[in-house]
Amino acid sequence: MCPPEYFTVEYAINPWMDTATPVDRELAVKQWHGLREALLGLGHPVHELAPEPGLPDMVYAANGAFVVDGTVYGARFRHPQRTPEAAAHRSFHEARGARFVAPAEINEGEGDFTYLPEAHGGLILAGYGFRTEPAAHAEAQEVLGRPVVSLRLVDPRFYHLDTALAPLDDGNIVYFPEAFSVAAQRVLAQLFPDAIRADEVDAFAFGLNLVSDGRHVVLNSEASGMAAKVAAAGYLPVPVELSELKKGGGSIKCCVAELRD
Ligand code: ARG
Numbered sequence: 001m002c003p004p005e006y007f008t009v010e011y012a013i014n015p016w017m018d019t020a021t022p023v024d025r026e027l028a029v030k031q032w033h034g035l036r037e038a039l040l041g042l043g044h045p046v047h048e049l050a051p052e053p054g055l056p057d058m059v060y061a062a063n064g065a066f067v068v069d070g071t072v073y074g075a076r077f078r079h080p081q082r083t084p085e086a087a088a089h090r091s092f093h094e095a096r097g098a099r100f101v102a103p104a105e106i107n108e109g110e111g112d113f114t115y116l117p118e119a120h121g122g123l124i125l126a127g128y129g130f131r132t133e134p135a136a137h138a139e140a141q142e143v144l145g146r147p148v149v150s151l152r153l154v155d156p157r158f159y160h161l162d163t164a165l166a167p168l169d170d171g172n173i174v175y176f177p178e179a180f181s182v183a184a185q186r187v188l189a190q191l192f193p194d195a196i197r198a199d200e201v202d203a204f205a206f207g208l209n210l211v212s213d214g215r216h217v218v219l220n221s222e223a224s225g226m227a228a229k230v231a232a233a234g235y236l237p238v239p240v241e242l243s244e245l246k247k248g249g250g251s252i253k254c255c256v257a258e259l260r261d
Helices: 025-041 085-095 134-144 182-191 200-204 224-232
Strands: 065-068 071-074 099-101 113-116 123-128 148-152 165-167 173-175 216-220 236-240
Touching: 025 216, 025 236, 065 085, 065 113, 065 134, 071 085, 071 134, 085 099, 113 165, 123 134, 134 148, 148 182, 173 224, 200 224, 216 224, 224 236
Parallel strands: 071 099, 123 148, 216 236
Antiparallel strands: 065 071, 113 123, 165 173
């Protein structure tokens, strides 16, 4: 996680970004601490990435890399505003001694990649269409040695995979089918017949942008319908308020990079 010290909404590359409404920085920082406390309270260690001036989107720490089995596949951002963030993530991972592989292809880390260790022997799901290049999916497969399933995103409001799909545990997912191409919807239905399907209300409440440890599902407090669905499926929803961060086009998952060492 990266504290939102320099966070503000400065540019519009993301249809969720509400550049007209000013961000209450104090509240943004308070909400971010609420998320941090919630994760710590569930027993998860949290490492902090030091924020850097001029990089307001560093708070969306999920986008800076993708880690599977201790190997770090670095990010290469699509937009120049975020490009320097990748080096900060690289330094973070190198300082902790992880194996880091620099990417040649444009990809936005966990924004567009996720990993399910128990789905079909270990599957990486990868989104493309807005940020990450499909060539990065092949590159990630070479670097990480796990099958990568490419999924085309078709609605600019779901510009990253993590706005439309999330693992609920090591083998199952929740997703909003309409964010994906018809072909990708078929692929998901084939691979995850037991998935939870979110509806438009859940998706627009940013309810898919969640973090789950397989039991507790941390999701933003506006997504009450999504919370009810995951509860009905046997998980424990943990709502966290993150309205200020939503103004920058991200929610819970966007703020959290998983280490998977
Ligand atoms: N303003 C950021 C962007 O548009 C938000 C990123 C949110 N992160 C995420 N993992 N979806 O790049």
